[in-house]
Amino acid sequence: MTVPGSVDLEQEIKSWLTERLSAHLSRPQSEINTEVPLVEYGLDSVAALSLFGDxxxxxxxxxxxxxxxEHPTVTAMAAFLAQEQAASSSGSAG
Structure with missing residues (x-):
């Protein structure tokens, strides 16, 4: 079952992740393919820790x-984060 608004949330997270990744890698957002594993962009441990902090x-x-x-691309990470957000929101509602 899809949570209402989850596709929008996933897209929003994907855009946000692309922007943050662009900043951490010092490359234009237009160069970030959301289907390419983050390690292929040369995301080092320092940048990865900073991204996770964000x-x-x-x-x-x-x-x-x-x-x-486990979620090596922007698309996979955005889907995971949207799921976690939905679970977190529904868990705090009760």
Whole structure:
């Protein structure tokens, strides 16, 4: 079952992740393909930690480092974060 608004949330997160990745990698957003694994962009451990810090701050989620390997692209990470946000929101509603 799809959560209402989850596709919009996923797209919003994907755009936000692309912008943050662009900043951390010092490359234009237009050069970031959301289907390419982040490691192929040369995302080093320092930039990855900074990106995860941004994610934790923005979404109030603590992420294990393995998440980057389990969801290696912007698209996969956005889908995961949208799911986590939906679960977090529905869990706090009760």
């Amino acid at each position: 994610i934790e701050e923005k979404f109030v989620l603590y992420l294990e480092p393995a998440v980057a390997w």
